[in-house]
Amino acid sequence: MIFFAFLILPAGMYLFRSPLLAALSLPEQSTSLAFGFLLLFAFLGGKIIHRLKLPRITGFLLAGMICGPYILKLLKTSDVTDFQLFDGLALSLIALTAGGEMKIGEIRKRMRTISSLVLMQSVFIILGFLAIGFVLKPFIPFVSQMTAAQNTAVWLLLGTLATATSPSTTIAVINETGADGPMSDLVLTTAVFKDFFIIIFFAFALSFSRSLVGPGTSFDLGFLLRILRDIGGSLLIGLAVGLAIILYLRFIRRDITLFILGIAFFTYQISHHHGFHPLLICLLAGFLVENYSPHGDRLIQAIEKSSLPVYVIFFAISGASLDLNALREGWPLALLLVVWRGVLKFAGTYVGARINGENQDVRRFAWTGFISQAGVALGMAIMIERTFPEWGGMFKTIVLAVIAINQVIGPIFLQKMIYRAGEA
Amino acid sequence: MRVLYAFGLLVLIAFLGSRFLFRRSKVLSPWSFLLLSGLLYILLGLLLGKVGLNILSPDVLRELTPLICLGLGWLGFLFGFQLEYRYLRRFPGKYLGLSLIQTVFIFLLTVLCTLPLLRVLFPQEAAFLLAGIAVAFGILWTIHSPSLINAAAGSLPNKGNYYYLARFITSISGFWGIVGLALLDSFWHYPFFKDQPLLYGILVFVGGTVLSVGMGFLFFALTKKRPPEKDLLVFLLGFVFFVSGAAFYFNIPPLYTGMVLGITFSNFTRLHEVIYPLLFSTEKNLYVVFLLLIGALWEFHLDVRIAALVLLLIVLRVAGEMLPLSAARRILRFPFALPPRFGLSFLSTGGVGIAFAVSVKMSFPLPLTDVFLTAALISILATELFSPLALRWSLLKLDRNQ
Numbered sequence: 023m024i025f026f027a028f029l030i031l032p033a034g035m036y037l038f039r040s041p042l043l044a045a046l047s048l049p050e051q052s053t054s055l056a057f058g059f060l061l062l063f064a065f066l067g068g069k070i071i072h073r074l075k076l077p078r079i080t081g082f083l084l085a086g087m088i089c090g091p092y093i094l095k096l097l098k099t100s101d102v103t104d105f106q107l108f109d110g111l112a113l114s115l116i117a118l119t120a121g122g123e124m125k126i127g128e129i130r131k132r133m134r135t136i137s138s139l140v141l142m143q144s145v146f147i148i149l150g151f152l153a154i155g156f157v158l159k160p161f162i163p164f165v166s167q168m169t170a171a172q173n174t175a176v177w178l179l180l181g182t183l184a185t186a187t188s189p190s191t192t193i194a195v196i197n198e199t200g201a202d203g204p205m206s207d208l209v210l211t212t213a214v215f216k217d218f219f220i221i222i223f224f225a226f227a228l229s230f231s232r233s234l235v236g237p238g239t240s241f242d243l244g245f246l247l248r249i250l251r252d253i254g255g256s257l258l259i260g261l262a263v264g265l266a267i268i269l270y271l272r273f274i275r276r277d278i279t280l281f282i283l284g285i286a287f288f289t290y291q292i293s294h295h296h297g298f299h300p301l302l303i304c305l306l307a308g309f310l311v312e313n314y315s316p317h318g319d320r321l322i323q324a325i326e327k328s329s330l331p332v333y334v335i336f337f338a339i340s341g342a343s344l345d346l347n348a349l350r351e352g353w354p355l356a357l358l359l360v361v362w363r364g365v366l367k368f369a370g371t372y373v374g375a376r377i378n379g380e381n382q383d384v385r386r387f388a389w390t391g392f393i394s395q396a397g398v399a400l401g402m403a404i405m406i407e408r409t410f411p412e413w414g415g416m417f418k419t420i421v422l423a424v425i426a427i428n429q430v431i432g433p434i435f436l437q438k439m440i441y442r443a444g445e446a
Numbered sequence: 447m448r449v450l451y452a453f454g455l456l457v458l459i460a461f462l463g464s465r466f467l468f469r470r471s472k473v474l475s476p477w478s479f480l481l482l483s484g485l486l487y488i489l490l491g492l493l494l495g496k497v498g499l500n501i502l503s504p505d506v507l508r509e510l511t512p513l514i515c516l517g518l519g520w521l522g523f524l525f526g527f528q529l530e531y532r533y534l535r536r537f538p539g540k541y542l543g544l545s546l547i548q549t550v551f552i553f554l555l556t557v558l559c560t561l562p563l564l565r566v567l568f569p570q571e572a573a574f575l576l577a578g579i580a581v582a583f584g585i586l587w588t589i590h591s592p593s594l595i596n597a598a599a600g601s602l603p604n605k606g607n608y609y610y611l612a613r614f615i616t617s618i619s620g621f622w623g624i625v626g627l628a629l630l631d632s633f634w635h636y637p638f639f640k641d642q643p644l645l646y647g648i649l650v651f652v653g654g655t656v657l658s659v660g661m662g663f664l665f666f667a668l669t670k671k672r673p674p675e676k677d678l679l680v681f682l683l684g685f686v687f688f689v690s691g692a693a694f695y696f697n698i699p700p701l702y703t704g705m706v707l708g709i710t711f712s713n714f715t716r717l718h719e720v721i722y723p724l725l726f727s728t729e730k731n732l733y734v735v736f737l738l739l740i741g742a743l744w745e746f747h748l749d750v751r752i753a754a755l756v757l758l759l760i761v762l763r764v765a766g767e768m769l770p771l772s773a774a775r776r777i778l779r780f781p782f783a784l785p786p787r788f789g790l791s792f793l794s795t796g797g798v799g800i801a802f803a804v805s806v807k808m809s810f811p812l813p814l815t816d817v818f819l820t821a822a823l824i825s826i827l828a829t830e831l832f833s834p835l836a837l838r839w840s841l842l843k844l845d846r847n848q
Contacts, residue, residue: 046696052695054695057687058684058685058687062681062685104509280735329676
């Protein structure tokens with residue numbers, strides 16, 4: 023029946039979009055229909071994929087890609103843009119859960135390992151990308167004519183982007199598999215920390231690259247300060263939101279889901295209009311509730327109730343948003359970079375874990391938790407495109423192709439490794 | 447800065463929601479019912495919307511349209527899900543007859559009285575538009591809500607025939623209203639309503655019905671082997687979103703498609719004991735968000751014309767509920783007498799009435815439907831305020847006399 027429904031839904035959607043029925047419709051009112059369709063189609067996709075012993079998230083993503091604007095075209099690009107609000111709400115809820123999963127005791131205990139993993143991964147990947155950049159320079163049209171300094175800037179930025187991970191995907195896979203163990207805890211906390219670190223590092227890298235690329239351009243301190251202001255502001259708002267949740271859970275206690283939805287909406291609004299980071303705001307808020315009040319469990323329970331639809335929506339929209347044209351154009355190079363990134367992730371994680379005496383499971387498998395890429399990397403690519411309009415478009419195409427591959431294979435790798443490590 | 451206002455208001459709303467709203471008080475008063483029914487959220491939404499702080503600005507509302515659509519579909523589904531044949535057949539057929547007579551009477555009375563007034567108040571508007579608005583008022587006033595009677599159930603120690611009859615009529619009448627709305631939308635289909643062939647209306651109405659029934663079957667088939675509760679929630683959200691989205695896309699009311707989906711699913715599934723708690727646990731959150739959005743969407747303005755319409759509508763509501771009962775009793779040869787004030791127990795239109803008014807506004811985005819929405823919402827709020835007193839005069843006193 024699931025297969026039948028999986029086939030009949032797109033057929034129905036195709037009929038709705040056909041010229042025959044489109045004449046009877048109001049095309050500008052298609053967002054709700056597209057949303058309902060995506061929710062059902064992606065959920066069924068997740069169920070089918072799950073039968074193949076793959077993570078449901080991969081099914082949600084693939085379903086989003088299949089019905090999105092590049093393959094079946096059942097969703098229009100404008101539909102996907104209109105889903106932005108729901109995407110933002112889902113991200114806030116996922117980040118709140120992630121913050122709530124971070125136990126301060128655990129972090130203190132493993133701070134050295136976390137720092138070491140973040141540092142080693144970053145060093146390995148950035149140096150690795152700079153190295154491959156010089157090897158590949160003659161073969162890539164848009165960098166072949168660049169000076170050495172400009173080429174360095176491009177690969178420094180690509181390396182920085184390659185370091186980024188999608189913590190939301192990692193959280194979702196860990197939640198779905200019900201993983202519980204030292205490796206899963208470490209991967210989750212590191213993925214979140216790394217994101218924070220990468221956003222700051224990216225600000226430096228971008229400012230530095232500008233000074234390398236533009237003749238006579240100096241290091242852009244103003245840009246750096248703006249990014250730091252956004253981060254600082256996000257942390258302050260996160261503090262206020264966390265406090266509000268604690269007070270609410272302490273004194274009111276009723277209708278927590280409704281309140282959390284309101285918080286997610288507020289976070290979306292303030293981030294969308296003022297450039298703050300919803301991920302940081304909600305992570306910090308969740309972290310505060312978990313670690314500085316006795317209400318962490320209640321918060322997680324309230325979000326857990328609606329976690330499945332949130333995941334379906336978030337990952338299906340992610341799938342539908344992936345630029346498959348970019349993948350079609352740049353897949354050979356993208357594939358090469360994905361493999362190279364994977365090798366460097368493994369090496370960085372292995373060395374980082376080994377320095378701190380982590381067990382074999384962490385050394386061998388933890389890198390799989392850092393493969394997925396989504397919003398943060400995408401956001402950085404867009405910033406780069408705007409900052410370097412001469413080659414930023416081509417740069418973004420490659421990055422989008424890399425993200426598309428990583429986002430599909432990441433959850434599969436992580437799930438397999440969680441099972442192999444015996445944590446689920 | 448506006449965002450900070452929003453944050454403050456959010457906390458306030460949450461506080462109000464948790465402390466006062468939706469709580470049952472021992473003595474049913476107008477104020478307590480207004481709180482209980484959550485209608486105060488419309489006023490809060492108004493404060494947040496364009497005419498107030500403009501936090502829920504038209505742009506934000508445009509982004510939130512799917513939520514309004516979901517809210518309408520959800521209300522329709524919830525209503526339809528309760529129309530289970532196994533439950534309804536317990537009531538005598540005469541109850542249905544009475545409900546039909548009352549519906550037809552109040553519809554005709556409202557249309558015939560509002561149309562001349564609309565023509566006087568809005569002489570510049572096209573006649574077919576004014577007729578459409580009069581029909582919409584007529585259908586709106588056929589709708590009742592059982593929530594007030596359910597809320598007062600605790601005050602009725604002796605739940606006799608009157609109570610069950612009132613509950614039946616208030617439960618079933620929404621069905622006629624929603625079907626009426628679907629017919630209005632189909633045969634007066636915006637933006638083609640001027641030169642629309644009859645076949646077109648039939649196609650839209652039948653198409654919407656077939657789609658919802660089909661999706662109801664699919665929903666049933668997918669959940670036949672009892673899925674986990676989380677999966678059921680996704681299916682529920684997905685199907686309601688899909689049919690209400692399809693309704694929006696073809697400009698028919700999501701209330702109708704949601705209701706048909708609910709009826710179909712309810713009469714096949716055996717998961718009632720799982721679905722009801724799921725529906726009720728989600729209902730309040732969605733309903734609050736829905737009411738807030740409606741309040742924000744409401745372009746409130748009050749002038750003499752709207753005041754005149756509101757006044758007439760309130761009078762028609764009271765008259766329409768009371769007048770046909772004695773005649774209907776005679777026609778149907780009712781087994782028990784219906785007291786003259788019995789009709790007063792049906793004044794409340796509840797959430798379905800509000801959803802209806804919003805549906806009309808969304809289906810027909812015209813300046814005249816702004817007038818409709820304002821007059822309808824003020825009338826609904828006024829009758830809601832008055833309805834607990836009216837219920838006390840009719841059912842509660844009756845109960846004491848029994």
